Amino acid sequence: MITSSSNSRIKQIVQWQNKAKERRSAGIFLVEGFKMFGEAPEERIREIYISEGIWDKASEVPEIKDKLIRRGFETVSRELFRKMSDTQSPQGILCVMERPQHDLESLLAVPDPLFIVLENLQDPGNLGTIVRTGEGAGVTGIIMGSGTADVYNPKTIRATMGSVFRVPFVCTEDLCGTVERLRENGIRVYAAHLDGRRYYDCFSFREGTAFLIGNEGAGLGKELSSKADSWLKIPMEGRVESLNAAVTASILMYEAHRQRHS
Numbered sequence: 427m428i429t430s431s432s433n434s435r436i437k438q439i440v441q442w443q444n445k446a447k448e449r450r451s452a453g454i455f456l457v458e459g460f461k462m463f464g465e466a467p468e469e470r471i472r473e474i475y476i477s478e479g480i481w482d483k484a485s486e487v488p489e490i491k492d493k494l495i496r497r498g499f500e501t502v503s504r505e506l507f508r509k510m511s512d513t514q515s516p517q518g519i520l521c522v523m524e525r526p527q528h529d530l531e532s533l534l535a536v537p538d539p540l541f542i543v544l545e546n547l548q549d550p551g552n553l554g555t556i557v558r559t560g561e562g563a564g565v566t567g568i569i570m571g572s573g574t575a576d577v578y579n580p581k582t583i584r585a586t587m588g589s590v591f592r593v594p595f596v597c598t599e600d601l602c603g604t605v606e607r608l609r610e611n612g613i614r615v616y617a618a619h620l621d622g623r624r625y626y627d628c629f630s631f632r633e634g635t636a637f638l639i640g641n642e643g644a645g646l647g648k649e650l651s652s653k654a655d656s657w658l659k660i661p662m663e664g665r666v667e668s669l670n671a672a673v674t675a676s677i678l679m680y681e682a683h684r685q686r687h688s
Contacts, residue, residue: 427478428502431509436502439475439510439520446576453525455578455590459517464490465588470524474499477507477518484519512580525578528567528594530604534611539566540682541608541636542675543615545601545650546573549642553577554585555672556639561589563679564686568593569636571601605653608636615654617646618674620667622659629658631682639675 428436442449442456449455457466463474464487476484476499485491507516533539542565547553553575560568575582577597583590598604609615613634618626638654640646645668651657660669660677669677 428500428506431506433506435473435500436506436510439522442522443510443512443580446579449576449578454522455525455583456512456520456580457523457583458511458513458520458580459584460484460487460490460519462583462588463493463519463521465591466521466523467591468493468497470526471497471521472524473522475502475507475510475520476500477502477516478504480518513584526591526594528596530569530596530598530607533567533594533596534607536566538632538634538686539613540631540634540679540686541565541567541569541613542679543569543601543605543608543636543638544574545571545638545646546641546644547639547671548575549671550575550579550581551585552642552670552672553579554582554587554590556675557582557586557593557595558589559672559676559679561593563676563683565593565679568595569601569604570595570597572597572599602649602653605636605638605650608634609653609655614656616678617651617654617657618678619646619651619654619657619659622657624656624658625661626658626678626681629656631678631685635682637675637678637682639671642671 474497478501484494542560577595605615613636615636617638638646
């Protein structure tokens with residue numbers, strides 16, 4: 427059992443929890459909890475740590491027990507695990523995962539793809555919700571500009587509830603250029619915009635489609651908005667001016683899903 431906070435591996439985990447640059451440099455991300463561990467692709471697991479006393483609980487779930495035995499794990503003291511964890515009430519299991527590699531070319535090869543394009547989305551919880559909803563709605567992939575929150579932020583990872591393992595995503599420094607690429611490949615691009623004149627259910631999303639979703643407060647930038655084929659809006663009653671970015675994305679994704687499966 428590891429009990430010393432000066433242990434180099436423990437210090438590295440703590441650093442990875444707190445610094446996106448370090449996670450990016452190492453090509454890893456961290457996941458916690460029994461559900462996330464159970465869904466984690468086994469071939470991408472680098473290291474596993476469990477808290478003192480957790481083995482008995484883990485042994486009650488055959489799939490978890492077998493996976494731990496196959497991959498091997500390190501046990502750490504409860505006090506150390508609390509330092510390693512990003513949650514206030516740790517479940518006692520944490521693993522280091524290798525990052526998947528996705529590229530735009532392979533996503534564009536999918537017939538009639540469905541993309542969510544995110545510009546400067548700041549809230550990790552919103553991003554995680556979009557990833558999770560994207561899996562449910564059957565999106566082809568999520569494209570994120572460099573100003574969007576880190577998809578491997580621990581809060582984002584938790585909000586995805588495991589979808590981060592299965593939804594392809596691409597990060598780009600040139601979001602406008604990437605949107606142009608989508609249009610060149612015959613994909614219709616729609617901006618969720620307060621100045622849209624037609625409601626979202628007036629459009630057909632059965633062909634290749636991309637939805638542009640902007641910053642929670644400022645919305646989409648002028649340059650990216652200008653790249654859209656059409657601006658659309660969502661009807662709102664009362665004094666509400668706009669919806670949460672994740673809610674907006676969810677409405678549009680599921681409208682596309684409804685049209686494609688009706």
